[in-house]
Amino acid sequence: MRFLLYTDTMKKIYISLLVLVFFVVFGGYAVGQSNSLDGGFSSLTGTGSSKNNNIAVNLSLSPKYPGAKESATVLASSFQVDLDTTFITWYQDGEMKLSGVGKKNFTFNTGVAGNTSVIKISMDTTKFGSVSKEISVTPTDLDILWEADTYVPPFYKGKALPSSQSTVRVVPFPSFVGSDGYFNSKDLVYKWKAGYFGNPEDSGYGKNTFIYKTGYAYNTDTIEATVSTMDGGLSVTKKTPIYVSEPKVVFYENQPLGGMRYENSLTSSFRFTNNEITVHAVPYFFSLIGLDSGAASFDWRLDGRKLETDPDNIMEFTFRKPDKGSGKFQLGLTVDNIGYSLQTTSKKITISYDNQ
Amino acid sequence: MSKKQLYIIVGIFAIITLGFFLASFVLTQGNKKPDNNQNGSISNFFPFGNSNNTTTTSGGKNQAANDPNSQQNIATGVKKNLPILRQITKKAVAGLYATQKSGKSYVNYTEKETGNVFETRLEDMQTNRLSNSIMPRISEAYFANQGNSVIVRYLKNKGDTVSSFILDIQKTAQQDLDNASTSATLPNGRFLPAGVMNMVVSDDEKTAFYLTRSEEFNNRSSFGSVYDFEKNTVSEVFHSPFSEWLPVSFNSKNVLLQTKASQNVPGYLYSFNIKTGILQKIIGGINGLTTLPSPDGQHILYSNSTKGGLALHVLHSQDRTTTDLILKTLPEKCVWKNDNVTLYCAIPGNIPSMDYPDAWYQGTVSFSDNIWQVDTKIGKVTTILTSSGFTMDPLDMTSLTLSPLQDYIYFVNKNNSSLWAFEVGKAEI
Numbered sequence: 001m002r003f004l005l006y007t008d009t010m011k012k013i014y015i016s017l018l019v020l021v022f023f024v025v026f027g028g029y030a031v032g033q034s035n036s037l038d039g040g041f042s043s044l045t046g047t048g049s050s051k052n053n054n055i056a057v058n059l060s061l062s063p064k065y066p067g068a069k070e071s072a073t074v075l076a077s078s079f080q081v082d083l084d085t086t087f088i089t090w091y092q093d094g095e096m097k098l099s100g101v102g103k104k105n106f107t108f109n110t111g112v113a114g115n116t117s118v119i120k121i122s123m124d125t126t127k128f129g130s131v132s133k134e135i136s137v138t139p140t141d142l143d144i145l146w147e148a149d150t151y152v153p154p155f156y157k158g159k160a161l162p163s164s165q166s167t168v169r170v171v172p173f174p175s176f177v178g179s180d181g182y183f184n185s186k187d188l189v190y191k192w193k194a195g196y197f198g199n200p201e202d203s204g205y206g207k208n209t210f211i212y213k214t215g216y217a218y219n220t221d222t223i224e225a226t227v228s229t230m231d232g233g234l235s236v237t238k239k240t241p242i243y244v245s246e247p248k249v250v251f252y253e254n255q256p257l258g259g260m261r262y263e264n265s266l267t268s269s270f271r272f273t274n275n276e277i278t279v280h281a282v283p284y285f286f287s288l289i290g291l292d293s294g295a296a297s298f299d300w301r302l303d304g305r306k307l308e309t310d311p312d313n314i315m316e317f318t319f320r321k322p323d324k325g326s327g328k329f330q331l332g333l334t335v336d337n338i339g340y341s342l343q344t345t346s347k348k349i350t351i352s353y354d355n356q
Numbered sequence: 357m358s359k360k361q362l363y364i365i366v367g368i369f370a371i372i373t374l375g376f377f378l379a380s381f382v383l384t385q386g387n388k389k390p391d392n393n394q395n396g397s398i399s400n401f402f403p404f405g406n407s408n409n410t411t412t413t414s415g416g417k418n419q420a421a422n423d424p425n426s427q428q429n430i431a432t433g434v435k436k437n438l439p440i441l442r443q444i445t446k447k448a449v450a451g452l453y454a455t456q457k458s459g460k461s462y463v464n465y466t467e468k469e470t471g472n473v474f475e476t477r478l479e480d481m482q483t484n485r486l487s488n489s490i491m492p493r494i495s496e497a498y499f500a501n502q503g504n505s506v507i508v509r510y511l512k513n514k515g516d517t518v519s520s521f522i523l524d525i526q527k528t529a530q531q532d533l534d535n536a537s538t539s540a541t542l543p544n545g546r547f548l549p550a551g552v553m554n555m556v557v558s559d560d561e562k563t564a565f566y567l568t569r570s571e572e573f574n575n576r577s578s579f580g581s582v583y584d585f586e587k588n589t590v591s592e593v594f595h596s597p598f599s600e601w602l603p604v605s606f607n608s609k610n611v612l613l614q615t616k617a618s619q620n621v622p623g624y625l626y627s628f629n630i631k632t633g634i635l636q637k638i639i640g641g642i643n644g645l646t647t648l649p650s651p652d653g654q655h656i657l658y659s660n661s662t663k664g665g666l667a668l669h670v671l672h673s674q675d676r677t678t679t680d681l682i683l684k685t686l687p688e689k690c691v692w693k694n695d696n697v698t699l700y701c702a703i704p705g706n707i708p709s710m711d712y713p714d715a716w717y718q719g720t721v722s723f724s725d726n727i728w729q730v731d732t733k734i735g736k737v738t739t740i741l742t743s744s745g746f747t748m749d750p751l752d753m754t755s756l757t758l759s760p761l762q763d764y765i766y767f768v769n770k771n772n773s774s775l776w777a778f779e780v781g782k783a784e785i
Contacts, residue, residue, distance in 0.1 A: 259468060263719050
């Protein structure tokens with residue numbers, strides 16, 4: 001009985017295996033036949049495949065190198081098939097997106113950089129039967145970052161902005177993905193343009209930084225970078241506006257034990273709370289070269305009277321409250337970064353006291 | 357003695373005993389006062405001033421009863437009817453750490469003027485000193501390693517060079533705190549390299565990621581390193597020709613790096629994979645971008661600059677959709693709940709027309725905030741704290757931190773760097 005049962009089970013397994021082998025062999029043959037038909041028009045960024053190799057269907061992409069999360073259009077053309085009268089279906093990553101007679105164009109949104117989208121066109125032709133073709137689209141991306149050689153205080157979480165005639169470094173961050181993964185930014189070719197003018201000296205293989213001097217305050221400089229692979233297979237161009245700000249002075253209290261109170265600036269009018277106060281001036285967005293070399297002048301004035309500055313500590317002054325009475329005085333500071341035209345600014349605050 | 361007599365004597369004794377216990381119970385109930393510490397009692401609505409003692413707890417050796425930094429209006433060691441909004445310190449703090457012991461919420465903090473580390477139990481506001489090493493003029497403090505290490509950051513001499521010292525609290529506590537109230541001790545710990553620009557502690561608190569940069573501007577590079585608190589090792593993991601990075605989160609595999617923000621400058625947020633070295637953009641091209649990732653990293657709260665103001669959004673990383681929030685604030689004034697859906701945000705009552713976030717970072721503008729709860733799934737917003745009902749001080753909240761038990765929101769008032777706690781568990785929603 002047990003033996004018979006075993007035999008029946010084995011019989012079922014044998015039959016199942018035979019059916020499986022049949023499908024694997026013939027299925028594999030069918031797939032092989034399908035792949036062997038592959039060829040025809042080669043797509044721009046990936047391999048194409050067609051059910052019917054005899055039919056030339058051309059898929060072109062616009063823009064040629066779409067960026068990440070951008071709109072891109074695939075245009076189908078053929079000299080053998082009248083696409084205007086053909087029923088066309090478009091698929092994106094296997095999902096049907098568009099269908100209809102004469103639908104030659106398909107517009108879609110690309111994914112993040114390096115994320116490949118497979119766009120497939122399927123056509124029911126009267127002459128050639130079913131024809132399909134695929135194109136793989138791997139978007140490139142380019143971010144243009146920059147930083148200015150200007151002063152901001154320690155612990156400042158904001159950006160150091162360029163002021164008139166300050167130095168700016170522009171650094172592109174391309175996201176190019178090839179068959180071996182991401183391209184190293186140093187293995188790409190860079191072309192730089194400041195305004196309308198190209199900068200061939202700063203352009204070339206691996207030149208992934210661009211340094212220039214800004215124009216005058218309140219203007220916007222436009223820097224353009226074109227980044228390409230060595231073979232030109234991938235390329236992207238982007239512009240970034242760089243707004244030139246005005247430098248400014250902000251006063252803070254420097255407490256003996258608590259340290260610098262960068263969290264709150266001194267308002268235009270404030271009152272002594274203790275017997276003395278150390279006022280620290282922060283010259284935001286002045287060029288560092290001038291500040292570090294001592295070329296910048298700090299002209300402190302109390303009610304218009306010039307105060308002698310400690311050369312080792314030109315950015316702050318300590319004031320003591322008068323012992324008697326009440327009153328107020330005006331503290332002024334003019335910072336001039338000599339050698340940088342228009343890098344100058346003044347600030348005034350009123351400090352009051354009351355001993356009553 | 358007959359059995360009957362014995363039963364009578366035992367019965368009488370039992371009745372007397374029962375009567376005694378009954379009388380004691382009635383008397384005890386009669387002397388008991390109403391519980392003023394109940395949730396929702398009217399006393400909760402008066403800030404700071406209530407002093408109805410209910411129970412007394414024993415004071416610890418190192419508690420800050422005589423410390424000038426101890427919380428105002430609250431005597432140490434005495435449990436009170438505490439308001440839902442509490443000022444924990446009068447003095448400025450450089451950083452805070454939310455923790456819990458035996459199911460009770462504690463907040464640790466570093467005092468700016470001394471560098472001393474304290475802990476306060478929220479239940480009764482009892483404060484203990486954890487470190488008495490004098491390190492004045494502390495600007496920033498980052499807690500790590502289950503609160504046993506604090507990276508204190510301060511300016512070296514009169515220059516702009518930042519020193520970062522890893523203070524080992526555990527050793528300090530074991531060795532020196534017996535004399536804490538009388539004499540200061542030398543700090544235990546070690547220095548990170550000079551000039552660390554910005555840093556972030558990893559989610560598991562075992563490591564910290566920090567950034568340094570080379571001096572020469574034209575060939576400048578920034579370097580990202582990981583410090584391991586347990587092994588006391590440093591490994592360089594990141595190198596970039598750009599240096600204005602702000603690390604916003606770190607989970608030991610990925611660091612989220614945000615570009616420093618300004619009103620008219622497009623900002624970017626990238627994820628840097630330490631293993632593969634790949635820097636991948638999460639969001640970018642947004643003027644004035646500042647960000648706050650959710651605990652699971654799947655949602656990014658971000659703000660962008662508008663003309664003279666701010667707008668707030670949530671990016672859902674998985675499906676790349678964005679929820680626009682009707683509230684206006686900076687992500688630095690928010691904290692995510694552990695459910696990765698709920699946000700608590702400090703919302704300014706009025707936002708004067710200025711350049712943001714620049715003006716707030718420069719301290720040229722100050723806000724008076726209320727706390728709102730935000731459901732980022734459906735966009736529902738609810739006020740949970742109107743601060744003017746509790747204090748006259750304008751609260752410009754920053755460093756919002758949720759307690760591990762999710763019952764308190766701690767924050768620093770940027771106006772004077774004082775530390776506060778809001779009992780969110782008792783907020784009326």
